[in-house]
Amino acid sequence: MSASHDHDHDDAHTGPIKTPKQLAWAVFFSFVVPVVVIIMLANYVSTSTKPAAGTAAFDAQAVAERIAPVGHVEVKDANDAGAMKTGEQVFQAQCSACHATGAAGAPKLGDAAAWGPRVKAGLEALVTSALKGKGNMGPQGGGDFSDFEISRAVVYMANQGGAKFDEPKMPAAAASAAQ
Numbered sequence: 001m002s003a004s005h006d007h008d009h010d011d012a013h014t015g016p017i018k019t020p021k022q023l024a025w026a027v028f029f030s031f032v033v034p035v036v037v038i039i040m041l042a043n044y045v046s047t048s049t050k051p052a053a054g055t056a057a058f059d060a061q062a063v064a065e066r067i068a069p070v071g072h073v074e075v076k077d078a079n080d081a082g083a084m085k086t087g088e089q090v091f092q093a094q095c096s097a098c099h100a101t102g103a104a105g106a107p108k109l110g111d112a113a114a115w116g117p118r119v120k121a122g123l124e125a126l127v128t129s130a131l132k133g134k135g136n137m138g139p140q141g142g143g144d145f146s147d148f149e150i151s152r153a154v155v156y157m158a159n160q161g162g163a164k165f166d167e168p169k170m171p172a173a174a175a176s177a178a179q
Helices: 002-012 020-046 060-066 087-099 112-120 123-132 147-160 172-178
Strands: none
Touching: 087 147, 112 123, 112 147, 123 147
């Protein structure tokens, strides 16, 4: 009985590798398979197209575009009275996107009921709101049009809504340059 007992005990402690040849193959594949997988992954990751030396990525123009400043300064001649836009021109170019359709709660052009409370606040309050922004309307000052042109557009829109504001007077510096 002791002989059969020893035989069962030996089978419980043996693994799938029974010969030295099987051990050699197991050791070989335990190193080769991970190395091959790593090489294939590295090859897969590095095959994307990247600019190399001598390509268009290093042209002077491409480099200048990548290192260019985010913004730039554009100086306009505020004294050029001939270039001043009328209130209607500024409205068509800047204000009509919202005030023609009433988008974002903007009072529509010609809607006396919507413009009435705003007109009662006075022209100065309307111009300040236009230049600095109010509610959903962003500030218009410092944009494509001068503060004077924006005030002309405010007068145009308010007058279309029932106000009787006078056209703003041209700033003294621009008026003297026009003469």
